[in-house]
Amino acid sequence: MDQRMSEQQTTSSPVDRDTGKAATQRAPSSRPAWSKDTESGSAGDQATAEGDIVFDVRDVSVHYGSAPALVNVSLKIRQREITAFIGPSGCGKSTFIRCFNRTNDLIPTAKVSGRINYHEQDLYAKEVDAVEVRRRIGMVFQKPNPFPKSIYDNLTFGPKVNRMKVNLDEVVETSLRRAALWDEVKNKLKQNAYSLSGGQQQRLCIARALTVDPEVILMDEPCSALDPIATAHIEDLMRELERDYTIIIVTHNMQQAARVSDRTAFFTAEVESENDDRRFGRLVEIGDTSMIFSNPNDKRTEDYISGRFG
């Protein structure tokens, strides 16, 4: 753990503010760096019986134009846990995960309503810069999407655009080690990232997300394009990263959710009305993964888990 901590120090950015609350914790910066206001009163006290809350989502809905994609979702995401979003196609789970780093802002017709608090800071408040949000809340995509450049350049892009004052060689090595890719690529850092296998590319993308030292990593079906061995690699890696990062994963693979996640949120797709088959997503329930998979509260969850629908 000490080793890990010292590694972490080398990559932490100058804007990272440690609250000094607990030496064993990785700078969870109870106040996000972009927050300009000083509502310090409540910021320090977040520890609950359930652990620290990173995201507090209240009544979030997403519309594309006038069509609802996701309606009235409220849930909490806890720190240093893996939360899985599962549900049938069209239930809005991918749309939802994109709300956490404001990627939906990039779609002109998308509109997010409700409130997402990140450590007490409203992510969609006026003074919040979406670019800064995306640096603090990293994302790994469905298809491995390395830049068509060398492995090294893939990993230095983030620190460079964020003007992080770090030793780039160190960042490259640390992030590759954390993504369990260092030994495979340490002798070919100058090679094009496209020369890696699909699973290696995805781990490179995870390493790339780590280079800018986010607190949260969003993963949108990160294994759907990978074979079972590569998938197992990524899952091991997620377990490893969970110690230092908060991870949210969208997955179609229920076994994957059961294997890796601490908590699982089940979404479903509902039909808007009798004579309109447009569908929108709704959160059915969220709970400890063991509970969701063995003893869910809702009949719909049970049906989905046991393969009777979806």
Add this chain to the structure above:
Amino acid sequence: MAVATPARPHEQTDRGFRAPAGDTIREKFTQLVLLLGTAVALAVLAILIVDITLDGVGGLSLDFLTNYTSRFPEETGIRAGLTGTLSLMVLVALMTFPLGVGAALYLEEFAPRNRWTRLLEANINNLAGVPSIVYGLLGLSVFVFFLGFGRSLITGALTLTALVLPVVIVASREALRAVPREIRDGGLALGGTPLQVAARQTLPAAIPAIMTGMILSLSRAIGETAPILVAGAVFSRRADNEPWNLNEAYTAIPIQIFDFVKRPQAEFQVEVASAAILVLMVLLLIMNSAAIIIRNRYSRNG
């Protein structure tokens, strides 16, 4: 093409795995027609090249490249045209690249999708199809007279830039559009601003295709005669053009070919003109090969 019908079981026993009779003949016939079309195009090109080469190769020599034009066919050369064409190329490239790529970047990466940008796009696409002589007239009225540049090298370069700019914009936009969405997503997810992502990821990924488009448009530009003829190129001069001497009179190889063909002597019309055409074609060939090399070298898996 005919859709292959699945062979029914009883037919299969009749004729094994042979294709239905009509299918094979139709297939062969269509291929033959397509081949014929290709052959005609190739034959025309081959005849042209052979004819020009036979006529012109005798007139080619180092002197032909280094001499200025003369009244005597055996002493004449295209030095002025060669330097003029190369100067034009440099200037057009220098102006087209930032303007064309900048416009493409704006339209593809930043412009809102609304009625105005759609109108703008339609206009650019139309401009790419406007006859080149129209650009010559534009050059004459705007650059020669209105802006007072006169019949100078910069007028020719600006006219040709206006001519190829729409093509370069269209080609660059297509190159940018071919960069996968995921690359931009990846850059943005790391906290890059849209401008940083466009400048450091999207544009570099598109550069090979953009360069290919640029070079092909440039080779179109240096082959053009009509626009610069209207915009003040001179038939012959006894001085070199250099890209940094913007105010001098200028000529170019196609203009000189036009001049040679117009002269009364048969030697000029056939041998000298053909030799100049050969030089121009070699120049174009070099540029097109460069475009192909760039495309292959930087193909995405490189």
